[in-house]
Amino acid sequence: MPERDPAERLDELVDTMLSDSATTGDTAAPLGDLLAVAGELRGLPSEEFRARLGAELVKAVPPTEADMVTTTTFIRAGLLADLARRFSGQLLQPGDREYDEARRVHNGLVDKRPALIARCRGTADIVEAVKLARALRLEVAIRGGGHNVAGRATIDDGLMIDLSSMKGIHVDPATRAARAQGGVTWAEYNRETQAHGLASTGGVISSTGIAGLTLGGGLGWLHGRYGLAVDNLLSVQLVTADGRILTASEREHPDLFWGLRGGGGNFGVAASFAYRVHAVGPTITGGLVAHSFPRARDVLRFYRDVSASAPDELTAGAGLLHAPDGSNTKIAAIVACHCGTLERGGAAVGPIKAFGPPVMDTLRPRPYCQMNSMQDAVYPRGAFNYWKSSFLAALSDDAIDTMIDCYARCPSPVSQLLLEHLHGAAVRVGASDTAFPHRRAGYNFLVLGQWIDPADGERCLAWVRETFAAMQPFMASGRYVNYLGDEEGGDPVAAAYGSNYARLQQLKAKYDPDNFFHMNQNIRLAR
Amino acid sequence: MVESEPDEKLLVETAQRDPRCFADLYRLHFDRVYAYVARRVATRSDAQDLTAEVFQQALANLGRFEWRGVPFAAWLYRIAANAVTDHHHRTVRDQNVPPNPEPGREEHESAERRASLYRAVRELPADQRRVIEMRFAEDRSIAEIARVLGRSEGAVKQLQFRALGSLRARLDQDDA
Numbered sequence: 001m002p003e004r005d006p007a008e009r010l011d012e013l014v015d016t017m018l019s020d021s022a023t024t025g026d027t028a029a030p031l032g033d034l035l036a037v038a039g040e041l042r043g044l045p046s047e048e049f050r051a052r053l054g055a056e057l058v059k060a061v062p063p064t065e066a067d068m069v070t071t072t073t074f075i076r077a078g079l080l081a082d083l084a085r086r087f088s089g090q091l092l093q094p095g096d097r098e099y100d101e102a103r104r105v106h107n108g109l110v111d112k113r114p115a116l117i118a119r120c121r122g123t124a125d126i127v128e129a130v131k132l133a134r135a136l137r138l139e140v141a142i143r144g145g146g147h148n149v150a151g152r153a154t155i156d157d158g159l160m161i162d163l164s165s166m167k168g169i170h171v172d173p174a175t176r177a178a179r180a181q182g183g184v185t186w187a188e189y190n191r192e193t194q195a196h197g198l199a200s201t202g203g204v205i206s207s208t209g210i211a212g213l214t215l216g217g218g219l220g221w222l223h224g225r226y227g228l229a230v231d232n233l234l235s236v237q238l239v240t241a242d243g244r245i246l247t248a249s250e251r252e253h254p255d256l257f258w259g260l261r262g263g264g265g266n267f268g269v270a271a272s273f274a275y276r277v278h279a280v281g282p283t284i285t286g287g288l289v290a291h292s293f294p295r296a297r298d299v300l301r302f303y304r305d306v307s308a309s310a311p312d313e314l315t316a317g318a319g320l321l322h323a324p325d326g327s328n329t330k331i332a333a334i335v336a337c338h339c340g341t342l343e344r345g346g347a348a349v350g351p352i353k354a355f356g357p358p359v360m361d362t363l364r365p366r367p368y369c370q371m372n373s374m375q376d377a378v379y380p381r382g383a384f385n386y387w388k389s390s391f392l393a394a395l396s397d398d399a400i401d402t403m404i405d406c407y408a409r410c411p412s413p414v415s416q417l418l419l420e421h422l423h424g425a426a427v428r429v430g431a432s433d434t435a436f437p438h439r440r441a442g443y444n445f446l447v448l449g450q451w452i453d454p455a456d457g458e459r460c461l462a463w464v465r466e467t468f469a470a471m472q473p474f475m476a477s478g479r480y481v482n483y484l485g486d487e488e489g490g491d492p493v494a495a496a497y498g499s500n501y502a503r504l505q506q507l508k509a510k511y512d513p514d515n516f517f518h519m520n521q522n523i524r525l526a527r
Numbered sequence: 528m529v530e531s532e533p534d535e536k537l538l539v540e541t542a543q544r545d546p547r548c549f550a551d552l553y554r555l556h557f558d559r560v561y562a563y564v565a566r567r568v569a570t571r572s573d574a575q576d577l578t579a580e581v582f583q584q585a586l587a588n589l590g591r592f593e594w595r596g597v598p599f600a601a602w603l604y605r606i607a608a609n610a611v612t613d614h615h616h617r618t619v620r621d622q623n624v625p626p627n628p629e630p631g632r633e634e635h636e637s638a639e640r641r642a643s644l645y646r647a648v649r650e651l652p653a654d655q656r657r658v659i660e661m662r663f664a665e666d667r668s669i670a671e672i673a674r675v676l677g678r679s680e681g682a683v684k685q686l687q688f689r690a691l692g693s694l695r696a697r698l699d700q701d702d703a
Contacts, residue, residue, distance in 0.1 A: 045558070
C-alpha cells in the first residue's frame with residue numbers, strides 16, 4: 001500500500017524501540033533500519049488470505065484423473081501449512097515417519113493410503129479438518145478405534161480424521177454420568193468407570209472404539225440389564241458437515257439425537273459421548289465353558305433354552321470355534337456374563353457350568369474389565385477379517401445343524417460362527433424410539449471369517465460366503481449395521497434399518513445434504 | 528533481478544499438463560505478486576482482490592505461457608502490472624491514467640526484497656511471528672495483541688522489537 005504517513009502509524013513503534021533499547025542497552029540495530037523494516041512490513045499479507053486464495057484456486061480447477069497428484073500437491077501448497085499453524089494434533093502425510101502406523105486399522109485386509117491423516121486432539125481440530133476436507137474436496141473417513149471390519153475408518157487419497165488421540169474421560173459418580181471423547185476404546189472407558197464401580201454397556205472386545213460401536217447400536221455384556229450402548233447415551237457432541245459443533249440430546253436437536261442412536265457415522269464426527277452409568281461389579285460372574293465339537297448340537301440347543309429364559313442380568317453368547325490352546329481342535333462354547341451380585345450370578349450360571357460337563361470352564365467371579373478383555377487375544381490387530389451377519393428369524397434345530405455342518409468345513413482355526421442374544425432391557429425399547437430398530441428378543445448370527453496367513457484368504461472368503469448363503473433360510477430381514485460389509489448387493493443399509501430408514505433419510509438430508517460423510521453404513525438421500 | 532527458481536521450468540510444464548499442479552507455482556510466487564501489487568493500490572482489500580485476479584488470470588492462461596528465457600515471475604509481474612492499471616481505470620475518475628509501463632528491474636527488485644521479507648516472517652520463532660502478523664497483517668494494536676496472546680504489552684513490544692531486529696538482519700544478509 002502507498003506510503004501515507006509512516007510516522008503516524010509507527011509512533012508507537014518508535015516509542016517502544018527507544019525505551020527498549022534504553023533499557024536493554026541493545027543498540028545492535030540502528031533505529032532507522034528497524035523503522036525501515038517496519039515500513040516494509042506494512043501491508044504484510046495475512047496467512048489466512050494466502051490459504052483462502054489457494055483454496056479458491058483449487059476449486060477453480062476442474063477435476064481430472066490425476067487426483068492423487070493434485071491432492072498431495074495442493075496440500076503441499078500452503079493450505080496444510082496454514083492448518084498446521086493452528087492444529088493442536090498431528091498432520092501426517094505419506095512419507096512421514098508415523099504415517100504407515102497411523103493408517104493401519106484393525107482389519108489386516110484393509111490397506112488404504114489417505115492423502116492426509118489429521119490426528120485430532122480436540123473438537124476444534126475436528127472442525128478444522130472438516131473445513132480443510134471441504135476446501136480441498138477430499139473424501140473423508142473417520143477413525144475412532146479403527147475396528148470397523150469393512151475398513152470404513154480409512155480411505156485412499158482422502159482425509160482420515162483420526163480421533164485416536166482424543167482420550168479424555170470424565171466420570172461423575174454423583175450424577176451417574178460419564179463423558180468420553182471419540183478416540184476412547186472400551187478398555188479405557190471401562191477402566192475409568194470401573195474405578196468408581198460404574199459401567200455402561202460397551203463392546204465385548206476391549207480394543208474396540210466407543211464411537212463406532214455406540215453409533216451403530218452397541219451390543220455388549222450389559223445390554224440385557226441396561227440396554228444397548230445407545231440406550232445409555234445422554235448426549236453426543238457432533239461436528240457436522242458444515243463444520244458446526246452441535247450437542248444432540250433429548251433436549252437439544254432431539255431429531256439428531258434419535259438418528260445418532262443407531263444411525264452410524266452418517267451425520268457428523270462424534271467428538272464426545274455422555275453416557276448414563278450404573279453400579280456394576282467391579283467383580284461380576286463371567287467366562288467361557290467349552291465342549292467338544294461332536295457335542296455342538298446339544299450345546300447350541302441348550303444355549304437356546306438357557307438364554308431364552310435368562311434373567312436380564314445374564315447375557316450369553318455361543319460359538320463354534322477352535323480351542324485357544326493351539327491344538328487346532330474345534331469346540332462349541334458358551335460365553336456368559338452376569339452383572340448382578342455374585343450370589344445371583346452363581347445361581348444363574350450354575351446350569352451352564354453343570355451342563356455336559358464342559359471340557360473347559362472359566363465361568364467364575366472375575367473383574368468386569370477382565371470380562372471385557374478376555375477375548376481380545378482371539379481377535380488380534382492386523383489379522384485378516386471378513387464378516388457377514390444377520391439376525392435370525394429363530395434359532396431352529398435346522399439352523400443349528402446347518403451352522404455345525406458349515407463349521408465342520410471351516411478352513412481357519414481363528415474363524416468362528418457366533419450367536420449373540422438380544423434380550424431384556426435392549427428389547428424393551430420401542431423399534432422406532434431410536435434409530436436402532438432391532439428390538440425383538442432373538443439371536444444375531446455372525447460368520448466371523450478371520451485368518452492370519454494371507455495364503456488362506458481365498459478359502460476363508462469362500463467359506464464365509466458359502467456359510468452365509470447356507471444360513472439364508474433362517475435369517476430375518478434385520479441386519480446389525482456394525483457388522484455390515486461393503487460388498488452386499490441391493491441396499492443392505494436400507495434393509496438393516498427397516499421402517500426407520502425413511503426417517504434417517506430425512507435426517508441425512510437435513511444434517512448432511514451433500515453426503516459429505518459417506519464412508520460409513522451410508523444412508524442414501526431420498527430421490 | 529528476477530531469478531529463475533530451480534526446476535521452475537519443470538513446475539510450469541507440469542502445471543500446463545495438469546492445472547492443479549499450479550498450486551506449486553502459487554506457493555512459489557504468491558509473495559512477490561502480493562508485494563508488487565500491495566504497493567500500488569490503496570487498501571489491503573484491493574491488494575487481495577488484485578492478487579487473486581493475477582493468479583486467476585495466470586491459471587486461466589497458463590497454456591499460453593511459452594519458455595523464451597524469461598522467468599515465470601516476469602510473466603506474472605506483467606499480468607500484475609496490467610491488473611493494477613485496469614484497477615486504476617476502474618476506480619479513478621480520470622480515465623486517462625497512463626498504462627503501467629513494463630515493470631522494470633528496479634520494481635522487480637523492490638518486490639523481491641519485500642517478498643523475501645514476507646518469507647522471513649514465516650521463519651521467525653512462533654511467538655514473534657504471531658506478533659508481527661497480528662501487528663502488520665491484521666493491523667492490531669499492541670494492546671489488542673497483548674490481550675489476545677495473554678501477554679503484557681511490554682512483552683509484546685519486546686517480541687516485536689526482537690522480530691524486527693531478526694528481519695533486518697535477514698534483509699542485510701539477502702542484500703549481501
